[in-house]
Amino acid sequence: MRPSVDTLTRAGALAGVLAAVGVLPWLSGRDPALTVLRARSAEQEPTREALDAVRRDLGLDAGPLPLLGQWAAGLAHGDLGTSWVSGSGVLPSVLAGLQVSLTLMGAALGVAVLLAAALVAPVLVRGRGSGGAVAAMLAAVPEFLLATVALLVCGVWLGLLPTSGWRGPGYLVLPAVALGVPAGGLLGRLVADALPAVLGERWVELWRGAGVSRVRIAAAALRRALPPLVPQFGMAAVGLTGGAVAVETVFAVPGIGRTALGAAKSQDLPLLQGAVLALLLLGLAVGAAAAFTRRRLLGPALRDASLALPAARPVRTHPAVPLTLFTLLAAAIGWGLLRDPYAVHTTARLAAPTVAHPLGTDGLGRDVLARLGHGAAITVGTAAAVCLLSLLAGLALGFLPGVAAGAADIANALPPVIVGILVAAVSGPGTGGAALAVALISWPPLAAHAAALVQEVRASAFLLAQRAIGAPPWWVLTRHVLPTVAGPVARHALLRLPGIALALASLGFLGLGAQPPAPEWGLLLDESRAYVERAPWAALAPAAALALLAGLAVTGAPYTQPRMKERTDG
Template sequence: MPRARRLPTAAGVTRTLCLVSVLAAVGLLPWLSGKDPALTVLRARSAEQEPTREALDAIRRDLGLDAGPLSLLGSWADDLLHGDLGTSWVSGTDVLPSVVAGLQVSLALMGAAFGVAVLLACALVAPVLVRARASAGAWAAMLAAVPEFLLATVALLVCGVWLGWLPTSGWQGPEYLVLPALALGIPAGGLLGRLVADALPAVLDERWVELWRGAGVSRTRVSAAALRRVLPPLVPQFGMVAVGLTGGAVAVETVFAVPGIGRTALGAAKSQDLPLLQGAVLALLLLGLLTGAAAAFTRRRLLGPALRDASLNLPPARPVRTHPAIPLTLFTALAVAIGGGLLRDPYAVHTADRLAASSWSHPLGTDALGRDVLARLGHGAAPTVGTAAVVCLLSLLLALALGFLPGVAAGAADIANALPPVIVGILVAAAAGPGTGGAALAVALISWPPLAAHAAALVQEVRASAFLTAQRAIGASPLWILTRHVLPSVAAPVARHALLRLPGIALALASLGFLGLGAQPPAPEWGLLLDESRAYVERAPWAALAPAVALALLAGLAVSGAAYAQGRKAVKETPVEA
């Protein structure tokens, strides 16, 4: 019992320290950024004025930058407590009205996207309730794996450019909301549907369902009771889906030129308008924290007073199995495209072949500079997937370390889960500048919580096992037990878990590259390739489709590979009947 009381205390302290650290980093952005804020303000106020020492010193005194970082942080925190977010360095207007206006647009977009997600989740779950089997799991998993920025680009290209059904940019009426809401809501709906569809069959096999049906209870009441049984353990995951909408909104708002808070934050980071960036990031962070709190409150209400202090777990979900030919086919297609591109020069410029269509000399066409798209696609695998492998390894090492400190990890994980990769990427880019290293750091900072939770559960299971009790009884030292028994039992399963997350990490890095926060030109990174092709997508759609298809194949490989691994694990764990 004393240990059970200490863990929540440690989690609370860690949660508070991490939140204070994030707020301090936001408040110290003018000092953390690698550029001189005074020079940025001078360029914004008068581009023709010479950056003399006297002019820069005057601006530093005006902004309070000459007082030092601690004084600057204290002044910013005091203004924040009084509801003052400062003045934009670029426009000279108050930050608060701009943040409020952008937040209203983003909330409207996220509300519409959440409605799309709920409708799609209902459509995916309905067959499971009717046939009592997880028939929607594979489709839901594929929809959930598609990144928002990729779906937004394809929707803009197909529905907006080719078919002309809906407007492709702006925010002037309800019709401008349709494509952004679909691009943002479909992956979220796929994830919600997958969570419920995977859990429902096991619940419908429980004894009480059979008793209710035998007593003549209607199918509608049984389905409603099964959903109520499923929802409480899944509500925290629903909260993370809503947080994902916050991060995905940045990319979707950028693609469709929606004046939301995410696009405002991204524009402020690129222009080094740090007061506006501080206000926008605070608004996004507040959205994430409020979403997590609302998820916790909803779960407590669903459980009721009798179960609020108890843990309610679902029965093990039936694994979504897939044929081994599916991941093998996807991997082969990616390998062929990458191998063919590696044989070509990705930087050779041929201005006479600008935006050329597919041909024998250029199988996937050329970009705006006449560079071979296939070559850039092949050479882009290393900065996309290779960097993801490094991030995956760092997350694995951190998760193994935090697996032995579950109280500390739980508090830090709450803050990490409230920060989508895009938000952390914006902060890192504002402090250190955009680049591959900054993008990798941003993804690594928030990708460890699932692995740490897995490691903590395995550590607890191994420590409670009988063979460790026997080792202690014969006098084995704690170091011997740790290195010879605990770590080997924990490291292998968590490493396999991390490997399954590798494609998802690569997609997160690609999203940062797409937003200009990751690899910089002329690097052939896949997200950057997709971003560069948006400017001429009407004239040369093949340049955008090539990295889009590669990212889609990577997402499909993640889903099918995970499903195949789950199926193999389920077969191994199934007892063989005599």
């Protein structure tokens, strides 16, 4: 049996990612020999002879292919190499970090399930729910923002829970909540949106008439609604691996995400290789588990039959809501653009909000409002460029669904933070690297949308008529297919702009995006953490801007699940 095109592209994309991880020491723009030399002896002069000796010792002078072969051979024997900084084995460090991260992700998954159950319960009781907008807002809030707010409110102001370290169950609460709430909002929204259509089906009415208990009907409705949503659950679980990097960084949790980020910043490439490999395998394992769970829920009878999926309801919001959010955000940005974001006033450091500085000043005395306004050009402007790149890639791959499907599976298994770490290891942190990282994994939804539209247009009657009268393929493509597909996909890409801006802000928050003194929103939030107890307003301003952006992501681009006939044989 010959493998399908999507299987080959999936294998090729995975092999490409693994190869990139394997040759990271060779791809890195900085000299790894200098990193190792300084780690071994900080006082030794980095002469050419000393650096050449280190390169020979590491095998870097042999070129990328021998280096990849050595890494793969060690990997086959369970040897991930030796840390360039600490000199200890990489595998024990990776396993220790992975154990911490799995514990945190397990607790976060428990929080997510409890929150999702609370959001779904009203739908099961009344047949409809009223918390769709709340669930959507929770799902859109990025983990790093929620973690910062939780640290500020619960840890600093109220002093209820510890805010850093990993020394007991109490240290798990805030990180698990920050990581689990967005995932719970997403899961609850997906299920709550799908259940009303299921509860309106004929079999539910017949069961009620036959006296079947409400609990049994609710269980059957959940089983009916869950199979088509399980892949989305898998993607939410994969998102936990990316969100864990930010949450572990905020709360100083020694997990695998924080290990990978620290290794990237210190150029400890063997440790970075092991950590990224563990995160990648974890994401792929979650995806495989989701596929297996879906097949088990369907059962052997439905795997070989067509299943009509119920259509999910979009989140209904009043038109004034997105307009109000946009007005508030635009007003703050416009006001800030009139001010100087780089003027330093050391005598006004960490000043509280006044008439002269409406949002206060930061640690260098710079006006927070000015930096917030000018930061929009970096955050939102870069997101617009990423949207355009994703749109072009989605349109091109929409005409090659077999090729795109396999590569999309690998892209979906890589959160933006993980790709950002890899790109930063190669080219260094910066706005361009962050944009590239987000663009590399933001095209699959657009490609899937384009592929569905292309299939629909090609099967239409007017296109058959064009072919019948002898219209050349290029004419049909450029005058009929592409214009019909490009418009809806472009609107789809525009609706994803706020979410892409949040992804870029998360990379800036972790130090993988824009660098100081740029007033990028994620970077502003990260810089304010150093003095959050003395000047909380400096953190609240970018946090509020990002929250408004998350609100626009929800109200401007409501989730909809199109009604379709889905093959349930996997």
